[in-house]
Amino acid sequence: MQPNATAVAQQAHRYRDIDVLPFGAALGAEVRCGDLRRASAAQIAQIRQAWLDHLVLVFRGQTLSDPELLALARHFGELDDTARPQPTDQPGQDLQTRALTIVSNVIENGKPIGALSNVDLVWHTDMSYIEVPPDASILYAVEVPAAGGETGFCNMYRALETLPREMRTRLQGATIKHDATHNSGGFLRKGFDPPADVTRSPGPSHPAIRTHPETGCDALFLGRRPYSYVQGLPVPESEALLEQLWSHAAKPDLAWYHKWRAGDVVMWDNRCTMHRRNAFDNNARRIMHRTQIKGTRPYAAVNAGRAQVHPRGLTN
Numbered sequence: 001m002q003p004n005a006t007a008v009a010q011q012a013h014r015y016r017d018i019d020v021l022p023f024g025a026a027l028g029a030e031v032r033c034g035d036l037r038r039a040s041a042a043q044i045a046q047i048r049q050a051w052l053d054h055l056v057l058v059f060r061g062q063t064l065s066d067p068e069l070l071a072l073a074r075h076f077g078e079l080d081d082t083a084r085p086q087p088t089d090q091p092g093q094d095l096q097t098r099a100l101t102i103v104s105n106v107i108e109n110g111k112p113i114g115a116l117s118n119v120d121l122v123w124h125t126d127m128s129y130i131e132v133p134p135d136a137s138i139l140y141a142v143e144v145p146a147a148g149g150e151t152g153f154c155n156m157y158r159a160l161e162t163l164p165r166e167m168r169t170r171l172q173g174a175t176i177k178h179d180a181t182h183n184s185g186g187f188l189r190k191g192f193d194p195p196a197d198v199t200r201s202p203g204p205s206h207p208a209i210r211t212h213p214e215t216g217c218d219a220l221f222l223g224r225r226p227y228s229y230v231q232g233l234p235v236p237e238s239e240a241l242l243e244q245l246w247s248h249a250a251k252p253d254l255a256w257y258h259k260w261r262a263g264d265v266v267m268w269d270n271r272c273t274m275h276r277r278n279a280f281d282n283n284a285r286r287i288m289h290r291t292q293i294k295g296t297r298p299y300a301a302v303n304a305g306r307a308q309v310h311p312r313g314l315t316n
């Protein structure tokens with residue numbers, strides 16, 4: 001999708017040292033600021049503002065070594081070294097850095113070099129299966145397939161704003177248990193059994209509506225659909241409510257898809273978006289390096305339910 005010229009003009013005053021070109025979609029903008037390795041302090045501050053404003057940022061044509069990717073991430077907070085996306089059959093994590101995850105379908109010497117293979121990944125919030133999920137994720141494309149493997153993002157501010165009023169009222173004070181046993185590719189995580197009963201299965205409970213700690217705006221927080229559970233409800237009622245919420249949040253008009261080129265860096269706000277990935281041909285190579293910024297506070301402590309609306313929560 002091409003950047004929207006009117007929106008560019010409207011935002012120009014906000015960003016003096018970078019160009020921010022919003023996509024004419026529910027979220028996302030391309031940022032043009034030259035080589036990210038040489039970004040000035042002023043540019044980093046404006047990138048941070050653009051990230052809060054547009055939820056997902058795309059930087060094209062970058063060349064980053066792993067230490068440079070981690071150095072970029074450090075500008076935005078403390079690195080998260082707790083990511084463990086590998087299921088038993090995909091032991092590909094770079095244990096030297098721990099803060100770097102390789103997401104790839106490539107097999108070398110009979111072993112996957114990274115996680116999540118070539119499969120479709122369901123909508124999810126990164127690591128919502130821990131008490132304090134990361135604030136941000138940064139994904140750098142090293143090799144990409146000619147077709148497929150697009151990453152979709154959806155705007156959870158807008159998902160909340162467009163919910164029917166009675167549903168929103170019903171969610172005030174509600175908490176949802178986020179499943180810890182499976183990753184977004186549907187693979188069982190190491191050390192877990194498949195849940196027999198969602199009311200007892202492992203995973204933290206987070207508020208269904210949370211207030212973003214930096215923007216002060218409310219967003220819907222769903223995590224992952226499989227094995228989730230609305231605390232306190234009989235399972236059939238929880239399932240019915242989750243079905244309604246997910247069919248709303250997964251609507252195409254809340255989403256935007258990124259078609260990758262090698263050298264792209266995409267940075268998203270994990271507190272107000274979800275993402276998913278299209279499957280791709282397993283004969284093609286896709287290698288992405290990912291790092292994450294540690295969450296700053298548990299969502300349960302956030303004063304969810306305030307009335308502020310993020311500008312991106314409003315429909316175009």
Ligand code: SIN
Nearest residue numbers: 103121150151277288
């Ligand atoms: C992820 O969910 O972090 C990976 C997304 C992707 O491979 O595009």
